[in-house]
Amino acid sequence: MRHYIKVEMLRMLRNKRYIIFVVAFPVGFYLLYSNLWGSESDQATGLRGSVLLMVSMAAYGALAAAMMSTAVPWSQERHSGWLRQLQITPLPGRAIILTKLISSMLLVLPSLLLVGLAAVVTQHVSLSPLQWVGLILAMWAGTIPFAALGLAIGSLLPPDTAQPVAMIGMFGLALLGGLWFPESMMPAAMKSIAHVTPSYDYARIGWQIAAGETPHAADAAGILAWGVALVAFALFAYRRATVRD
Amino acid sequence: MNAIAFTDVTKRYGDVLAVDGLDLEIPAGATVALLGPNGAGKSTSINMLLGLLRPSSGEIRVFGATPETAVSDGEIGAMLQEGALIPELTVAETVDFVRRLYPRPLPLEEILRLADLTELARRRADRLSGGQTQRVRFALAIAGGPRLLLLDEPTAAMDVESRRTFWDNMRAYAAGGRTILFATHYLEEADENADRVVVIARGRVVADGSAAEIKAGVAGQAVSFLLGDQPVAGLDALPGTTGVELQSGRVTLRTTDLDATVAALYRKTTLDVRDLQLHGADLEDAFLALTKEA
Numbered sequence: 001m002r003h004y005i006k007v008e009m010l011r012m013l014r015n016k017r018y019i020i021f022v023v024a025f026p027v028g029f030y031l032l033y034s035n036l037w038g039s040e041s042d043q044a045t046g047l048r049g050s051v052l053l054m055v056s057m058a059a060y061g062a063l064a065a066a067m068m069s070t071a072v073p074w075s076q077e078r079h080s081g082w083l084r085q086l087q088i089t090p091l092p093g094r095a096i097i098l099t100k101l102i103s104s105m106l107l108v109l110p111s112l113l114l115v116g117l118a119a120v121v122t123q124h125v126s127l128s129p130l131q132w133v134g135l136i137l138a139m140w141a142g143t144i145p146f147a148a149l150g151l152a153i154g155s156l157l158p159p160d161t162a163q164p165v166a167m168i169g170m171f172g173l174a175l176l177g178g179l180w181f182p183e184s185m186m187p188a189a190m191k192s193i194a195h196v197t198p199s200y201d202y203a204r205i206g207w208q209i210a211a212g213e214t215p216h217a218a219d220a221a222g223i224l225a226w227g228v229a230l231v232a233f234a235l236f237a238y239r240r241a242t243v244r245d
Numbered sequence: 246m247n248a249i250a251f252t253d254v255t256k257r258y259g260d261v262l263a264v265d266g267l268d269l270e271i272p273a274g275a276t277v278a279l280l281g282p283n284g285a286g287k288s289t290s291i292n293m294l295l296g297l298l299r300p301s302s303g304e305i306r307v308f309g310a311t312p313e314t315a316v317s318d319g320e321i322g323a324m325l326q327e328g329a330l331i332p333e334l335t336v337a338e339t340v341d342f343v344r345r346l347y348p349r350p351l352p353l354e355e356i357l358r359l360a361d362l363t364e365l366a367r368r369r370a371d372r373l374s375g376g377q378t379q380r381v382r383f384a385l386a387i388a389g390g391p392r393l394l395l396l397d398e399p400t401a402a403m404d405v406e407s408r409r410t411f412w413d414n415m416r417a418y419a420a421g422g423r424t425i426l427f428a429t430h431y432l433e434e435a436d437e438n439a440d441r442v443v444v445i446a447r448g449r450v451v452a453d454g455s456a457a458e459i460k461a462g463v464a465g466q467a468v469s470f471l472l473g474d475q476p477v478a479g480l481d482a483l484p485g486t487t488g489v490e491l492q493s494g495r496v497t498l499r500t501t502d503l504d505a506t507v508a509a510l511y512r513k514t515t516l517d518v519r520d521l522q523l524h525g526a527d528l529e530d531a532f533l534a535l536t537k538e539a
């Protein structure tokens with residue numbers, strides 16, 4: 001299975017779409033936005049723009065990586081016959097979905113770390129070591145619901161539908177989570193939708209850690225609930241997709 | 246020991262009976278063609294052997310175990326009808342990945358050699374032609390060194406030249422005492438590459454034997470010659486003969502065994518045989534006759 005994970009990583013790192021959306025976009029936008037608003041401070045969180053944007057763009061990159069590395073590739077593998085090719089090897093079925101989840105979690109790391117690095121190098125963002133560790137771990141573990149959502153989409157939809165659905169889901173979650181512009185600027189109706197999305201909780205936990213606070217229980221509970229629900233949904237969808245009649 | 250044993254296997258999709266009480270045993274080491282028209286149940290049978298489909302009733306054994314066990318023990322390799330590769334991986338990466346999933350894989354170099362891929366080892370899968378992709382899929386099927394190799398219409402997308410190379414490669418793999426079952430609707434492929442041909446139609450075995458036996462079992466072979474004024478009596482008693490027709494001095498004997506009939510014609514009769522013509526049935530006739538019945 002270790003070799004399987006390695007192969008999965010290799011193929012995604014060679015995939016142009018992954019590199020553009022997941023690595024180049026968040027780092028590029030961070031550099032652009034932090035130049036514009038990096039020195040302003042945010043009223044809601046009290047964070048400096050350069051720190052706030054670091055969390056937002058890292059969160060977007062991680063969210064995008066988790067969904068891009070799962071939904072469409074997985075849907076394509078099911079439809080192209082590659083899944084069948086794996087099913088007739090001694091590889092157990094559960095190893096396939098587990099590998100997908102682990103690989104997607106690993107593929108989240110480049111955007112998290114690169115955005116952080118860009119923030120440190122260009123904006124001289126400095127956090128305590130404990131904050132860095134906490135931030136990276138929280139933002140890493142927090143992508144589980146998104147990877148699960150991507151796998152569920154890939155299990156349920158054919159590639160040509162999985163593609164737009166994953167894109168809309170990814171940008172929708174990023175937008176509603178307040179990753180592109182602050183939630184305080186949203187109209188009331190959008191706000192109330194935003195508050196129940198996992199990406200909203202996800203970004204807030206990041207901002208809270210960056211501000212030196214302990215993550216709020218409500219946000220942690222929110223993302224945990226989403227995590228459990230979406231992993232269960234992904235497993236159900238995987239079973240459905242691989243059922244042998 | 247039997248590599249494959251189907252016992253009264255039925256597979257039903259709703260109202261459609263894809264496989265209808267199939268009984269088939271294939272001893273280890275044989276190369277067998279599963280010959281039949283589209284929709285005969287070939288792919289369904291192969292997918293059941295791989296545990297990808299479950300029989301509605303009956304029992305399937307692969308080396309004495311269930312298909313699922315045989316697959317997880319790495320006993321079966323297969324080339325299914327569809328199967329794309331991962332576009333971003335090279336040929337060698339793909340083959341190496343799959344071979345590592347098996348407990349007793351062949352060495353990478355040997356797999357690449359057996360599938361004629363040594364030259365293409367570093368090429369990415371999305372830069373391969375259709376025929377080259379088929380070769381990679383053959384490589385994946387043999388990567389684990391399986392004792393049973395299943396090929397479902399493996400040459401469907403190949404040109405004549407690739408086909409010949411493919412069967413040479415398959416024979417090289419079979420030479421190690423391995424069992425091969427391939428589905429095809431090309432009669433020549435069955436004739437040239439299998440020791441035994443199992444003809445199936447509508448989910449049942451309609452003929453089973455060597456290509457020669459199957460040809461022999463079918464009407465359509467005949468010998469004719471000028472009889473002139475000689476007596477026709479006794480000709481219907483020649484070995485293999487199933488019918489005698491006389492038309493303006495030329496007699497036609499329908500036979501199931503052309504060789505035996507002709508031999509007896511010369512040795513056991515004193516007739517003066519002139520202008521002898523033979524009409525052999527080819528496997529195509531046999532196949533059409535067998536699959537049209539019922």
